[in-house]
Amino acid sequence: MIKLIEFQKRFDDRGSLSFVEGGIDIPFEIKRIYYLYNLNDVHRGFHAHKNLNQVAICVNGSCTFVLDDGKTRQEVKLSKPNEGLFIDKMIWREMKDFSSDAVLLVLASEHYDESDYIRNYDEFLKLCR
Ligand code: T46
Numbered sequence: 164m165i166k167l168i169e170f171q172k173r174f175d176d177r178g179s180l181s182f183v184e185g186g187i188d189i190p191f192e193i194k195r196i197y198y199l200y201n202l203n204d205v206h207r208g209f210h211a212h213k214n215l216n217q218v219a220i221c222v223n224g225s226c227t228f229v230l231d232d233g234k235t236r237q238e239v240k241l242s243k244p245n246e247g248l249f250i251d252k253m254i255w256r257e258m259k260d261f262s263s264d265a266v267l268l269v270l271a272s273e274h275y276d277e278s279d280y281i282r283n284y285d286e287f288l289k290l291c292r
Pocket residue numbers: 195197199207208209217219256258269275
């Protein structure tokens with residue numbers, strides 16, 4: 164399952180401020196935050212996670228996620244700093260079309276664990292069945 168989450172936004176003549184509250188806006192306990200920046204216009208990802216849930220927020224610039232649940236593939240463009248993309252476990256993801264100023268912030272439900280990654284698409288499809 165994937166879904167877009169809209170975060171609250173405050174703005175005035177000084178600028179804008181959005182906020183994300185654990186236990187309210189995010190459907191899991193946040194155990195890790197990482198961020199991608201200085202991005203070249205190349206594709207990244209090409210994996211799914213066995214157990215990890217994540218919310219990705221493009222806090223600056225834009226990028227596109229290609230998401231595949233083993234049956235259907237869809238593309239979601241992230242370009243609003245107050246919008247998060249929830250990505251459930253067992254979703255194959257690729258990221259592309261990073262603008263030169265893109266900063267992608269990711270909230271994750273687990274600590275980093277390479278054994279949670281499925282990096283082979285055929286293996287992913289087998290596990291989906
Ligand atoms: C995901 C997408 C959206 C760590 O050591 N700790 C970490 O917390 C992370 C996220 C990565 N790494 C290491 C593992 C690799 O040696 O950093 C290197 C680059 O990671 P990776 O090639 O997996 O990066 P992406 O952009 O393909 O994928 C990342 C996340 O890994 C992944 O969980 O869903 O962003």
